[in-house]
Amino acid sequence: MITTPSGTPSAPRARRRIIPAVAGAAALTLLVSACGGATQTGTNSGDELRNAGVIVHHQNGEPRSLDPARTEQGEKGEAFIDNVYERLVDVGPDGPDLIPSLATEVPTVENGLVTEDRLTYTFPLREGVVFHDGTEFTADDVVYSWERVMTMNLPEGQASVLVDSVESLRAVDEFTFEVTIQEPDASFLYSVVLNTVASVVSPDAVESNGGVEADAPNEWMDANMVGTGPYRFGEWNRGQSLTMVINEDYWGEPAKAEVRWDITPEESSRVIALQAGDADIIDISPSNVDDLDGVDGVSISAEGLLLEPIHLGFNMRADELPSGDTIPSDFFADKRIRQAFSHAFDYETYIASFLDGYGARYSAYIPQGVFGYDETAPVYEYDLERAAELMEETTYWDEGFTVSVLVQAGEPEFEGVALLMKDGIEKVNPNFRVNVVNQAETQFDDNLGEDPVPYALWVKNADPGADPHQFFDPYQHPDGDWGAKHGMRDAYEDPDLIAELIDAGKSTVDPDERAEIYAELQRILHDDPMWVYAAQEGLAYPYRSWLDGFTVNPLWRGPHYEYYSKPTG
Amino acid sequence: MQVRDYLLRRLALLPLIMLGVSIVVFTLTRFTGSPVGIYASPNMTPDQVAALEARYLLDEPIPVQYIAWLGGLFRGDFGWSGVSVAPVTDVIWVKIAATLELALAAGAIAIFVGIAIGTIAGVRQNKWPDHSARLFSILGASTPTFWFGLLLLVPFYLWLNWFPLGRATPDIYDSVTHLTGMYTLDALLNANPVAFVDALRHIVLPATVLAFGAMATIVRMMRSSMVETMSEEYVDAARAKGLPESVVVKRHARRNALVPTSTVIGLSFGFLLQGAVAVELIFRWPGLGQWVSSAILAGDQATIMAYVLVTAFIFMTVNLAVDVAYAYLDRRVVLGG
Numbered sequence: 001m002i003t004t005p006s007g008t009p010s011a012p013r014a015r016r017r018i019i020p021a022v023a024g025a026a027a028l029t030l031l032v033s034a035c036g037g038a039t040q041t042g043t044n045s046g047d048e049l050r051n052a053g054v055i056v057h058h059q060n061g062e063p064r065s066l067d068p069a070r071t072e073q074g075e076k077g078e079a080f081i082d083n084v085y086e087r088l089v090d091v092g093p094d095g096p097d098l099i100p101s102l103a104t105e106v107p108t109v110e111n112g113l114v115t116e117d118r119l120t121y122t123f124p125l126r127e128g129v130v131f132h133d134g135t136e137f138t139a140d141d142v143v144y145s146w147e148r149v150m151t152m153n154l155p156e157g158q159a160s161v162l163v164d165s166v167e168s169l170r171a172v173d174e175f176t177f178e179v180t181i182q183e184p185d186a187s188f189l190y191s192v193v194l195n196t197v198a199s200v201v202s203p204d205a206v207e208s209n210g211g212v213e214a215d216a217p218n219e220w221m222d223a224n225m226v227g228t229g230p231y232r233f234g235e236w237n238r239g240q241s242l243t244m245v246i247n248e249d250y251w252g253e254p255a256k257a258e259v260r261w262d263i264t265p266e267e268s269s270r271v272i273a274l275q276a277g278d279a280d281i282i283d284i285s286p287s288n289v290d291d292l293d294g295v296d297g298v299s300i301s302a303e304g305l306l307l308e309p310i311h312l313g314f315n316m317r318a319d320e321l322p323s324g325d326t327i328p329s330d331f332f333a334d335k336r337i338r339q340a341f342s343h344a345f346d347y348e349t350y351i352a353s354f355l356d357g358y359g360a361r362y363s364a365y366i367p368q369g370v371f372g373y374d375e376t377a378p379v380y381e382y383d384l385e386r387a388a389e390l391m392e393e394t395t396y397w398d399e400g401f402t403v404s405v406l407v408q409a410g411e412p413e414f415e416g417v418a419l420l421m422k423d424g425i426e427k428v429n430p431n432f433r434v435n436v437v438n439q440a441e442t443q444f445d446d447n448l449g450e451d452p453v454p455y456a457l458w459v460k461n462a463d464p465g466a467d468p469h470q471f472f473d474p475y476q477h478p479d480g481d482w483g484a485k486h487g488m489r490d491a492y493e494d495p496d497l498i499a500e501l502i503d504a505g506k507s508t509v510d511p512d513e514r515a516e517i518y519a520e521l522q523r524i525l526h527d528d529p530m531w532v533y534a535a536q537e538g539l540a541y542p543y544r545s546w547l548d549g550f551t552v553n554p555l556w557r558g559p560h561y562e563y564y565s566k567p568t569g
Numbered sequence: 570m571q572v573r574d575y576l577l578r579r580l581a582l583l584p585l586i587m588l589g590v591s592i593v594v595f596t597l598t599r600f601t602g603s604p605v606g607i608y609a610s611p612n613m614t615p616d617q618v619a620a621l622e623a624r625y626l627l628d629e630p631i632p633v634q635y636i637a638w639l640g641g642l643f644r645g646d647f648g649w650s651g652v653s654v655a656p657v658t659d660v661i662w663v664k665i666a667a668t669l670e671l672a673l674a675a676g677a678i679a680i681f682v683g684i685a686i687g688t689i690a691g692v693r694q695n696k697w698p699d700h701s702a703r704l705f706s707i708l709g710a711s712t713p714t715f716w717f718g719l720l721l722l723v724p725f726y727l728w729l730n731w732f733p734l735g736r737a738t739p740d741i742y743d744s745v746t747h748l749t750g751m752y753t754l755d756a757l758l759n760a761n762p763v764a765f766v767d768a769l770r771h772i773v774l775p776a777t778v779l780a781f782g783a784m785a786t787i788v789r790m791m792r793s794s795m796v797e798t799m800s801e802e803y804v805d806a807a808r809a810k811g812l813p814e815s816v817v818v819k820r821h822a823r824r825n826a827l828v829p830t831s832t833v834i835g836l837s838f839g840f841l842l843q844g845a846v847a848v849e850l851i852f853r854w855p856g857l858g859q860w861v862s863s864a865i866l867a868g869d870q871a872t873i874m875a876y877v878l879v880t881a882f883i884f885m886t887v888n889l890a891v892d893v894a895y896a897y898l899d900r901r902v903v904l905g906g
Contacts, residue, residue: 061863064654155617156608222654238653238660239855241739260739265859266850268719273734276727410866442606442651442868449606451615 047297049546050277053568055257055561058264058279062239067221068199069149070157073463074308078196079558083244083259084132085199085227088123088142088177089189091555093563096371096466098189102126102137102200102228103177106189109509118184118509119167121193125175129251131202132225132232139171144203146179148212158197165192184507186514187467194466196557202226230255230562239263244561256565274298274542280566281543281550281559285412286358289540299545304554305360305536308461309367311475312345312405312417312532314338317487318456324435326402327456333491338529340390342380344424345417349382351535354416358538364525365462365476367536369554371511372468372518378526379533387428400431405457407436408444414459417534421457451485461537466555468518472502476525486530493528572896579889587882591642594877595635603627604870607651638874648871652863657875660860665879666750667736668856671848672841674753674772675779679841680834682780683787687830688823690788691795702788709785714844718778718851725774732774735853741767775852779844783837790833794826801825828898835891842880 063077064070068085071077090101098106103123107113113122129137146162146169153159165188167180181188192198205226210218225233230250234243244259262279264270267288273279275295284292292298314332321327332338351359362368363377391397407418415438422434437455439447447454465471474481478489478499489495501521508514541559543550548565552558598604608621622628626637641648647657690702725732736742737752745764747755753772756764798804799822807817846858853859857876864872 062652064651155621237739237742238655238663239859240736240853243739262735262853263855264734264853265863266853269722269734269851269853272719272722272727276730278734440601440866440868442604442870443602444606444868446603446606446618449615449618 048277049567049569051260051280053257053566055259055280055547055564055566056262056278057259057281057559057561058262058270058273058283060265060267060270060283062263063242065157065217065222066225066233066236067157067218068145068196068201069152069159070154070217070222071196072156073158073196074557076558079556080242080244080261081196081199081225082229082557083231083561084225084229084233085201086229087195087198087200088125088193091194091466091553093551093553093560095553096369096555098194100126102129102142118186118507120178120180121188122172123177123179125177126251127175129228130249131204131228132247133202133205135202135204137200137228138174139177140174141203142177142200143169143171144206145200146198148201148206149197151212151214152217153215154217158195161192161195161197184509185469186506186509187469190466191470194555200228231259234258234260253562255562257561259561274544277544279544280547281541284540284542286538286540287354287356287412289358289542290356292542297545298542299550300540300542301550301552302358302538302540304539304552305368306461306539307367307369307464307466307536307554309362309365309471309536310413310417310459310461310534311365312341312421312534313453313458313460313482313486314341314530314532315453315456315458315486316491317452318454319452320454321456322404322435322437322454324402325404325456326400330487330490331401331403332456333487334394335491335493335528336390336393337396338491339380339527340387340428341421341425342529342532343383343387343390344421344428345380345532345534346382346420346424347380347535350416350420354413354420355535355537358540359535360538362533362536363522364529364533365471365531366468366518366522367462367471370466370468370471372505372515374515374519374522377519377522380526380529382424384424384428387424391428391432396432397429398431400429400433402433402435403456404435404437405459406444406447406455407438407459409438409440413537414461417459417532418457421459421532452487453485459534464557468514469502469506472505472518472521476521476530477502483530488530491528491530494524498524498528572893575896576889576893579892583882583885583889586885587878590881591639591874591878592635594874595638596631598870598873599631599634601868601870604868607649607867607869607871642878647875650864650872650875651869652860652867652872657871661875661879663750664855664857664860665883667854668842668845668849668858669883670751670753671772671775671779671845671854671856672838674776675783675841675844676834676838678776678780679783679787679837683784684791684823684827684830686784687788687791688795688818688826690792691799691826692818692822694796694799699792702792706785706788706792709781709788712781714778714782714847715851717781718775718848721774721778722851732770734771736768736771736855737764738767775848775854778852779841779848782844783840786833786837786840787830790830791826794829795822798822798826824898828895831891831895831898835888838887839884842883 059076061076063080064075065077066080068081071081086102088101088103089098089106092099100106102125104126105111105113105124107121107123125139131137149159150162153163165181167182170178172178206212206221209220223236230247231244232247234245236242240263242261246255246258248254264273267284270279270282274282289300293300316330316333318329347361360368361379363374363379366373405418405421407414418436422436425432425434462471462475477483478492478495492498501517505514505517508517539552539554541552546567549563605618605622605627626634645658650657650660653660686702690699693699726734741764745755745759745761748758749755752768753765756768804817804822807821845856846862849856849858850862861873861876
């Protein structure tokens with residue numbers, strides 16, 4: 001939003017960005033009195049092109065590592081890696097379909113590159129590809145890269161994605177790579193081959209800088225990259241910026257503009273930098289996007305939704321609870337209570353206020369935009385009367401209860417879920433109390449890492465995924481990661497049926513059959529919910545209108561700058 | 570006591586105080602929970618987490634952990650900074666240089682402008698310069714740094730583009746060898762006027778914002794002690810000798826009024842380090858403040874502890890320097906008395 005000299009918002013939607021408006025008015029007064037009349041007031045200096053030929057993306061944080069073997073899911077490093085390293089397959093700017101990348105074909109049973117038993121995948125590889133250090137890319141390099149990740153097996157990274165899936169790897173010939181997996185997995189290409197850990201790195205670069213050591217990170221690789229992607233790694237000026245340089249020898253169409261990441265932790269400063277024209281793209285929380293609507297020279301890309309649904313977790317075996325919590329450890333094993341909580345959450349308000357409208361509902365448990373999402377699947381409505389009815393059937397209606405919900409500090413989107421949950425439940429009955437507990441990231445992670453989790457409720461988002469199995473297995477399977485931790489097996493009405501369906505979803509290849517399985521799961525898991533399915537955050541990026549071709553596929557881990565161009569002067 | 574003896578005694582006390590600070594900061598941060606989370610991820614099994622705890626002695630009692638950490642400090646090992654993904658010692662010098670440059674620039678602005686305004690206000694007591702100075706210092710003391718920073722960014726950066734965000738323009742930054750990590754100084758050492766102007770353009774706004782609060786304290790102190798000294802008999806005596814008023818104010822009154830002000834200056838350096846947290850966030854100034862604020866949100870204990878130790882050290886050193894300056898300004902002061 002532009003503020004005019006008097007501080008009056010020029011757009012009728014002006015609501016939240018009061019600071020610049022007030023600041024504008026006050027600062028203007030200062031200016032006028034100090035300089036005896038300012039001249040350029042009210043005009044953003046950002047109308048002239050800045051940083052010609054360089055796309056500047058102001059980031060809210062810094063990568064922790066640039067090594068595909070070490071980056072955590074959803075971490076900044078992943079977005080950077082996507083532009084410098086490549087995988088065998090990729091997704092383009094539009095749609096969820098896989099396209100060839102270092103492989104020249106996407107393997108399917110139909111094209112004969114996946115065996116009938118769906119265990120062996122063959123990837124014909126692109127010839128003439130050169131790493132950024134000048135060495136030639138061959139099938140051995142894929143074997144090396146994947147084995148490297150599995151040998152290092154860093155728990156903070158995503159090595160388990162490969163370790164849990166791969167049976168054997170083989171270079172059939174110089175340009176044919178073959179992988180055999182442990183069991184048929186319809187999600188293999190999306191969840192494993194497309195994953196950051198499956199990036200192909202230059203063996204020469206690794207071997208001359210520390211090599212591969214079992215169970216240990218390689219510090220050189222944390223801060224250096226030698227891949228095959230459209231960008232070469234430039235430099236990393238810690239705490240300030242990272243750069244990507246155009247790879248002129250790229251096998252595909254070369255990138256059109258250089259890239260710089262500026263680290264700007266404060267959101268207000270990122271917004272001002274975008275308005276000034278120093279930033280071309282900024283990270284922003286959805287609740288602030290609207291403020292930039294209508295600003296001259298700024299466009300907003302708000303297509304698609306993040307594939308990391310925000311949820312509130314129920315712990316059905318909360319053996320240790322914070323002092324003050326009065327519920328028994330299996331409180332949430334009662335389906336009616338979980339349903340009541342699901343009815344006591346104000347979804348519309350959450351999306352409208354905490355996500356500023358940039359968000360959507362998702363069904364149990366699959367985000368919109370992922371194969372198998374069923375538009376007709378039921379979702380919970382905010383209905384306090386229904387919540388009261390459900391709770392009245394339990395013994396807690398009269399005696400009341402107190403329960404704490406754990407949330408990570410400094411994450412307004414997650415805090416919002418906890419606060420609205422508190423608001424709803426406490427409205428249902430004055431004897432019900434929900435305490436919101438804020439914790440720093442490490443303590444939060446530490447608590448979630450414990451088994452059992454020492455809280456009965458907590459808020460976070462799911463790890464992103466491109467295939468339904470990546471959501472159903474860890475978050476809903478009675479014996480999955482969270483299922484085992486939360487005691488879902490004892491809480492589900494029919495755990496065996498759910499386990500059977502989720503396993504069948506993984507091994508079924510026929511898309512129609514698979515979609516049917518997931519549709520059924522979405523109905524069962526709605527009735528027997530293990531999470532409050534709060535909302536999916538919108539994928540919103542404000543960017544300078546002088547960028548051409550700006551688009552972000554929700555399946556990407558961040559912008560793919562090779563598709564964008566910026567005037568050079 | 571001689572200045573030299575006093576200095577030696579204070580320097581001897583410094584390690585003891587640092588030891589005390591280290592015990593307090595270590596114990597307090599450990600109370601917030603185990604730092605294992607900086608290495609762990611929610612996907613780890615409890616066994617993997619336990620292995621990590623054993624690797625970093627986190628399963629030992631707190632005193633044992635403290636001794637291990639202290640031993641590390643003596644070897645120059647401040648631990649692993651989770652937010653920087655590097656050993657603390659690899660990154661801390663750059664951060665210290667960034668914050669010191671900012672704090673020193675802010676300190677210089679606060680001291681010179683503060684003393685000048687305070688002097689004028691004290692001399693012109695109850696006249697309009699005095700009233701404006703008081704209004705100015707109330708504003709300075711009560712304006713939140715965070716808000717004031719944003720307030721200045723809108724006209725001076727967004728509209729006029731006089732003072733950009735960050736520490737330097739990347740291309741210009743690359744053209745300079747960075748010997749000290751303080752960009753203005755580095756530009757001078759490189760005899761590179763373009764880089765110097767660029768570094769100045771970047772530092773003016775954050776330093777002004779940071780200086781504002783400290784300046785207010787200095788103005789108030791300077792004003793009241795000027796009012797006091799201007800009514801002293803020796804000032805009248807100086808006037809009676811026929812000295813011009815400017816000499817009376819500068820040589821006689823101001824010098825004596827500076828004595829109590831210098832204490833405030835030393836203390837306000839602490840406020841500068843504290844205020845740097847907000848200022849660095851807004852102006853994307855990659856110093857200690859920005860570093861520790863991300864460390865606090867992340868619960869990165871090694872970084873938090875290193876930050877506290879370093880700022881405590883800087884604060885004590887500055888105050889020692891101020892005390893010595895005190896003796897220089899007022900020869901009557903007996904140090905250590």
